[in-house]
Structures are given as structure tokens and as C-alpha cells.
Amino acid sequence: MRWPGRLRPRSLRIRLVLISGLLATSAVLLCQLAGLAVLRGWLTDQVDDRLSHFRPPGRTYVDLRANSLLRPPSSDSALPSDYRVYFYDGDGRLLHTSLGSGAEPGPRLPRRQADLGLATGRPATVPARGGATGSGWRVVAYHGPGHMLAVVALPLDTVDGATAKLLWLSLGLGAAVAVGVVVLGNGAVRLGLRPLTRVERTAQHITEGALELSVPGATPDTEVGRLGLALNSMLDRLRAALHRTETSEARLRRFMADAGHELRTPLTAIQGFAELLLDEPDMPVRRRREAHALIAHNAERMGRLVEDLFLLAKLGETPAxxxxxxxxxxxxxxxxxxxxxxxxxxxxxxxxxxxxxxxxxxxxxxxxxxxxxxxxxxxxxxxxxxxxxxxxxxxxxxxxxxxxxxxxxxxxxxxxxxxxxxxxxxxxxxxxxxxxxxxxxxxxxxxxxxxxxxxxxxxxxxxxxxxxxxxxxxxxxxxxxxxxxxxxxxxxxxxxxxxxxxxxxxxxxxxxxxxxxxx
Missing domain, CATH: 3.30.565.10 (Histidine kinase-like ATPase, C-terminal domain)
Structure with missing residues (x-):
């Protein structure tokens, strides 16, 4: 998920809480919308079932032809209050006379049968008459004698009311879930990231110089545990490398000191006998020869020592x-x-x-x-x-x-x-x-x-x-x-x-x- 640059949260905990909240809220809303669609479809099917079980009595068509519907309908033509029946005459014109009563506006039907666009026996939904903002109507058309057409209608106010209540319930439940996930998820994520927090604190102490520390409780059961094991392994190698470096430096210092000590002895002897020869030009021949011999011996010894050092360095670089x-x-x-x-x-x-x-x-x-x-x-x-x-x-x-x-x-x-x-x-x-x-x-x-x-x-x-x-x-x-x-x-x-x-x-x-x- 990509966030805008200024709104991008920097904390992993906040990111996890927001993502989990969005996922949970989206899942709840999707489930509620699916339930809402199923409920609306089921209620609409109930209305269609009621429409399919009602047809205008045949006498109604006779009365319409005789123009006798101006008087109150007979007992045979009594209708439930929520039904509305409209008729088109043989010429396809909508008759203003209708059966049924109610305060709400009826369905909006065209004046000509040719513009109706309804298949016989198949329910359809049409809006309310006069641009009313109320619920629509479910209508079905039936053919009568003499090319007449009857349109039976039932209001969808019950369906719309039930779906509207469920929709508000879904929105309220989604908001409650979002708040609950943010509040409870924050604590759960904070608790779950506690091992990672310990790793962070340990790494911070290590960067400050506490190289002897290790990540506590590192196990291979979780990702954070495996991260801790990897960090501990890295720290062990780092400590071993530092120990080798310190040991190597100590050995190098000791080696240089020993080499200087070994070279200082013959150099001191050579310098001493050379100064002796310079200070005593009248030295007896025997003592002069002894001094020359000792100078040559110490020079040879120093040369052998230097050759041995070069040989050790050569063996370390190009062995055999x-x-x-x-x-x-x-x-x-x-x-x-x-x-x-x-x-x-x-x-x-x-x-x-x-x-x-x-x-x-x-x-x-x-x-x-x-x-x-x-x-x-x-x-x-x-x-x-x-x-x-x-x-x-x-x-x-x-x-x-x-x-x-x-x-x-x-x-x-x-x-x-x-x-x-x-x-x-x-x-x-x-x-x-x-x-x-x-x-x-x-x-x-x-x-x-x-x-x-x-x-x-x-x-x-x-x-x-x-x-x-x-x-x-x-x-x-x-x-x-x-x-x-x-x-x-x-x-x-x-x-x-x-x-x-x-x-x-x-x-x-x-x-x-x-x-x-x-x-």
C-alpha cells in the first residue's frame, strides 16, 4: 500500500495498525454489502411472488368496456390496499381509471402501451409518479380480452426501508470495527513487536560500544526470533573478528618489539667496536683483528636475522x-x-x-x-x-x-x-x-x-x-x-x-x- 509522501507513517506499529484497521473495516463492509444485496433480492422476490399470484378479475375488463367503473367496484373486484392496477384499452391508451387506493403516488407509466416496454408476466421496477422521492414500484403486465392490458403494481417501500436500515447498521458496524481494531490492534501490535523493540534497544546499546550484549530470547520459532539469532551470530563473528584483530595487533607490536630488540644487540655491538676502533687508532693489531672479527660476526648475525624475517614474510604471501x-x-x-x-x-x-x-x-x-x-x-x-x-x-x-x-x-x-x-x-x-x-x-x-x-x-x-x-x-x-x-x-x-x-x-x-x- 502506497501512502502520500506527507501522510506516510514512519512507525511500523502505526502502519500495521492502519493496515489491519483498513482490512478489517473493508472485510466487514463487504460482508454487509453482500448481505444487503442478498436481503434486497430476497424481499424483491417476495414482492414478485405476490404479483404473480394476483390477476385482475375478468369482469373488470367487461366493466371497463361498459364504462361502469365510475361506480364503486363490486365485491368481486375488491383489492388489498397496497395493490394498484392500471389498464390500457384496446387502442393502447392508458385509462385514468385504476383499482386500488393509497396516499403514496403510484408508478410512473407511459400514456401509450407501445412505450411501456414490459414483457407479459415478467416483473420490472419503475419509479414513482410525479418525480417523487419515495420508493419505486414493482409492476407486472397481463393481457386481457379485446387487446386490453392490465398492469399490476406493488410498492417497494418495505424493501427499501429494510435495506436502508441494514445499510445504516452496516456503516455503524464498520465504524465500530474500525475504532475497535485501531484501539485494540494498537495494543496487540505493540505487544507483538515487543521482541523487535528489544532487538532495537540491544542494537542501539551495541552501537554505543556494548559489544558484549546479545539479543535475549532469540528462538527460531518466529521471524523476530530468527532475526535475533542472525543478529547474535553476526555479533559473535564481529566479536571474534575484533578479538583476532586485537590479538594480531598485539602480536605485531610484540613482534616489532622483539625484532627491534634482536637487531639492537648486534647493532649495539657493531657501533661499540666501531667507536672503539675510531677512539683508539693505536690499538694493537691483535685487538684490532678481534674487533673487526666481532663486527663481522654481529653484522652476519644481523643479516641472517633480516633474511629470516624476509623469509617469513615471503612464506606468508607466496607459500611453496x-x-x-x-x-x-x-x-x-x-x-x-x-x-x-x-x-x-x-x-x-x-x-x-x-x-x-x-x-x-x-x-x-x-x-x-x-x-x-x-x-x-x-x-x-x-x-x-x-x-x-x-x-x-x-x-x-x-x-x-x-x-x-x-x-x-x-x-x-x-x-x-x-x-x-x-x-x-x-x-x-x-x-x-x-x-x-x-x-x-x-x-x-x-x-x-x-x-x-x-x-x-x-x-x-x-x-x-x-x-x-x-x-x-x-x-x-x-x-x-x-x-x-x-x-x-x-x-x-x-x-x-x-x-x-x-x-x-x-x-x-x-x-x-x-x-x-x-x-
Whole structure:
């Protein structure tokens, strides 16, 4: 329903009340009009039935011919008072003589029979004579002897009176219904829209900053309830998004602070030794060489840190762009050889992964996974470096390579757990160190996180090796090695897990799907 611009109600409650009032009033009036039409038709049929049961006596026509109707009619021609009978002579002229009496004017009939336009025996309605405003007349024509015509008429005042009373009753009832619907409907609509009002108030409070609120009593039984459920779902997502944003901002601030702290240490060392060289130009050659060596070492350390940061950013934007089959056995052997040069006294062994019973029939001599060989090599090298740097010198390190199926549920680690039963290639790096504090184990894959080694209360040394992370009980590093390894695993659709055994060592497990997947 379209309202004029100035009269258009702005309140939904007012619109509902007006629309319901108009519909109810229209329905009542239509029903009353239909009843009025049926009643008028029924009363008219009663008048027609009375007309059909009355015919002028045959003697009347004889008296008219003899011009004897000037005297009072005989008993045979007596008529009820509400009947009127008019005659047309054989020449078709209306005779002024009529039968019947009454104060109201009679029907308006033409002077000539040819202008009458009535079918014999069929009732019709004609207006009152002389332009009177009273009720009309119901007339029927009958042919008589000698081409004469009699017109019998009955007034419709009873019919018009009954229909007029019913019409006024209908109008009064329609007005009463309209007032009742507006008054009672206003309260009913206000009560029915109460849940929507609560939703409106809740939304207003939320816009003012009360994000912890939810729409109360939201059920899927009504439209307003479903609206409340949708609003609550939207609010949950909004709160989750805001929480993620706040968490991301906090992590970014912590990351920037940690990165600045890690870069400040080598920069401070470089600046200090450079100033020392400038302030003491006569420094002995041996001390000058030591200063140059320390400057070069700290510059190299700072360069590795910057490269690791760039690598993490690159992995987040374009993960594992290059894919090819990678032999994990050869890759692990090369990583062990490289690590052994830097840690010649460390006992590092390469062992097969103990297969599950369901996998014993598989060929374990070749363990291949699709991926970027350079990134996977760096991930394994970071795990080996982490184990060598953060465990005592006499702790053995074992590298296990094999193929198996992903177990149900993922352990402590980084990345989305693989579906149970998924064929995976595994590279494990296990050590016999003291392990990691259980409270700090969930954070070892965070960037720049420094875990507290078991059995120690203070640590200030920094990791001089690249790609190191918080490990199993040794000196803490920059905290990027495990983060890089976890990012590489996620970029390949895999996962990096930690099996921590405090006091007995820990195992870092790299899981890679045997087929290429989208991370």
C-alpha cells in the first residue's frame, strides 16, 4: 500500500495498525454489502411472488368496456390496499381509471402501451409518479380480452426501508470495527513487536560500544526470533573478528618489539667496536683483528636475522610456489652432514621411522613428498640446529624418516591437523635433552619466543647460529628457527608437531602429505 509522501507513517506499529484497521473495516463492509444485496433480492422476490399470484378479475375488463367503473367496484373486484392496477384499452391508451387506493403516488407509466416496454408476466421496477422521492414500484403486465392490458403494481417501500436500515447498521458496524481494531490492534501490535523493540534497544546499546550484549530470547520459532539469532551470530563473528584483530595487533607490536630488540644487540655491538676502533687508532693489531672479527660476526648475525624475517614474510604471501618430488632421505642426510661440520662433537644419527602395522607392506626405501627442496631443506636444518644448540653437548640427536598415515587428532604443534588416515611423509628430529617446560611448550612456534630451559633460572646468552628457536633445554635463540620451519610446513599443506617429554628430551615431527595439497 502506497501512502502520500506527507501522510506516510514512519512507525511500523502505526502502519500495521492502519493496515489491519483498513482490512478489517473493508472485510466487514463487504460482508454487509453482500448481505444487503442478498436481503434486497430476497424481499424483491417476495414482492414478485405476490404479483404473480394476483390477476385482475375478468369482469373488470367487461366493466371497463361498459364504462361502469365510475361506480364503486363490486365485491368481486375488491383489492388489498397496497395493490394498484392500471389498464390500457384496446387502442393502447392508458385509462385514468385504476383499482386500488393509497396516499403514496403510484408508478410512473407511459400514456401509450407501445412505450411501456414490459414483457407479459415478467416483473420490472419503475419509479414513482410525479418525480417523487419515495420508493419505486414493482409492476407486472397481463393481457386481457379485446387487446386490453392490465398492469399490476406493488410498492417497494418495505424493501427499501429494510435495506436502508441494514445499510445504516452496516456503516455503524464498520465504524465500530474500525475504532475497535485501531484501539485494540494498537495494543496487540505493540505487544507483538515487543521482541523487535528489544532487538532495537540491544542494537542501539551495541552501537554505543556494548559489544558484549546479545539479543535475549532469540528462538527460531518466529521471524523476530530468527532475526535475533542472525543478529547474535553476526555479533559473535564481529566479536571474534575484533578479538583476532586485537590479538594480531598485539602480536605485531610484540613482534616489532622483539625484532627491534634482536637487531639492537648486534647493532649495539657493531657501533661499540666501531667507536672503539675510531677512539683508539693505536690499538694493537691483535685487538684490532678481534674487533673487526666481532663486527663481522654481529653484522652476519644481523643479516641472517633480516633474511629470516624476509623469509617469513615471503612464506606468508607466496607459500611453496615451486613444487617437485623431494627425496626426504637424501635431504635429511645432507642436513645431517652440514650440521655435523658446525657441531663436530655432536652424535647425530639417521634412522628409519618405525612404521605402523598397516604401513609395514609399503616401500620405505623411497620417501618422497612434493614441495620446494630448498624450503624443506631449511626446515630440517632449522630443526637440527635447534636440537644441537639447545641441548647439552653429550645429548644424542636422532633423525628419523619414513612414511605413515596421519593419526586421529593432532598433537601439540603448528598448522591444521591433517585428516585421519591421510598418507604422510615424516621427518622426526629427536634429542635426549632435558625437554621443555610444559607451560611454555605451546609457545615454542611463536616468533621470537624464548622458552625457559628446564633446570635453569636465568639465561642471557644469544644464539650465534642462524634459524634457531626455543629448544630443548639449552640457551635461547632469536626464536625464528621453529617459526620458519612451521611456516614452511604450513606452506606445503603439512604440520609441525612437538612431542615433549620433560626430563627425557623432545621430538619435533615434520608431517608432509604425499600428494600436493592447497594449504
Amino acid at each position: 610456489a615451486h613444487r617437485e618430488p623431494v627425496d626426504l632421505l637424501s635431504l635429511a642426510a645432507d642436513a645431517i652432514a652440514t650440521t655435523a661440520i658446525r657441531h663436530p662433537r655432536r652424535a647425530i644419527t639417521l634412522e628409519p621411522l618405525a612404521p605402523r602395522a598397516a604401513d609395514r607392506e609399503r616401500d620405505l626405501d623411497i620417501v618422497e613428498a612434493p614441495g620446494d627442496p630448498h624450503q624443506l631443506a631449511q626446515a630440517v636444518a632449522n630443526l637440527l640446529t635447534n636440537a644441537c644448540v639447545h641441548t647439552p653437548g653429550d645429548a644424542a640427536v636422532r633423525v628419523r624418516v619414513g612414511a605413515t598415515r596421519a593419526p586421529a587428532g593432532g598433537g601439540l604443534g603448528s598448522g591444521t591437523p591433517l585428516p585421519p588416515g591421510t598418507p604422510v611423509c615424516v621427518v622426526e628430529v629427536a634429542d635426549d635433552g632435558p625437554g621443555i617446560d610444559p607451560d611454555e611448550a605451546p609457545h615454542v612456534f611463536d616468533r621470537f619466543y624464548r622458552a625457559t630451559p628446564l633446570g635453569r633460572t636465568a639465561h642471557t646468552a644469544t644464539d650465534p647460529t642462524p634459524g634457531s628457536g626455543a629448544g630443548a633445554g639449552g640457551e635461547p635463540g632469536s626464536g625464528l628457527g621453529l617459526a620458519i620451519a612451521a611456516a614452511i610446513a604450513a606452506a606445503h599443506g603439512g604440520r609441525l608437531e612437538l612431542d615433549n617429554r620433560p626430563g627425557e628430551g623432545c621430538t619435533f615431527r615434520l608431517l608432509l602429505p604425499e600428494t600436493a595439497t592447497t594449504p
